[in-house]
Amino acid sequence: MKNILLVCTGNTCRSAMAEAIFDDEVGRSSVLHGFIEVDSAGTFACEDAEPTPNAVEAVEEMGLSIEKHKAKQIDKELADWADLILTMEAAQVEQIEAMFPEAEPKTHTLKGYAAGELGYPGPGYDVSDPYGEDLDVYRECARQIQHYIQQIIAKLEKEFSFQ
Template sequence: MKKVLFVCTGNTCRSSMAEGLFNHAVENDKDGLKDFRAFSAGLSAFEDDWANPKAVKVLKEHYNVDISSHRARKITKSDVESSYIILTMTKEHKNAILKMFPGAADKTYTVKEYAYGDDANGDYNMDISDPYGFPEDVYKTCAGEIKDALDRIIMKLKK
């Protein structure tokens, strides 16, 4: 199995939404992605925190994805070593991982960097902003950004 690791700060919003959306896509894909599975972790996660209720609600209502059983966890050396690819929500997250695990440089990208690559122009924001503490519509926007990037990532992984 090829492990796709999504990383954010607390592992209750962005990376948990990315994990849920990716695994939902894999489960509903008829071919090409059966060997992939997503996991997520946070750089500063409080172990066993639940996914943010707004993230849970947005994914359930708009994507029919249930992340209500998600529990936050901190990134580990084992996570990094066993991952096929590591996708972070921001450049800051990516830099933190590379500082902690320099050997992961060849497989660590921001979500948008990996999704859009050369298609992104210099003005394009390669970070997915943290919706934590904001209204539900910000979570909806964030989930949409993640989903758009994941659609491109899944197409790349299929090739």
């Protein structure tokens, strides 16, 4: 079993969408189904906040639902639970490493991890925050997240097929 934690700032947009997308992609994988557990959190989350309406709609258009999602703050228990922590921004890698230094080796940006750039790759590997933007921006964000997750799924399938 491998536990993957997806992290953004408030856990109401990007990481909430990423959790639903990642979970769906794992469910579609004959190699990973039943071997990957996915969760999400924020580095500055308002506990129990609902996802933004545009995030809900963007993933609904993908056939997924985050309507029941409630935001949560990353804490030591979640950081310890995770085998892999994937953030939406490089700054969040730094924040997690400052809060939980022991999590440094397993913390990467989503885009960087998909590209094989581990740790803190810099701001060129950020997934832009759609918060406050219109639905089209959320749709594009969800598509980007899905693209990176599909690359990661392919890597994980290769990794798991050798175990």
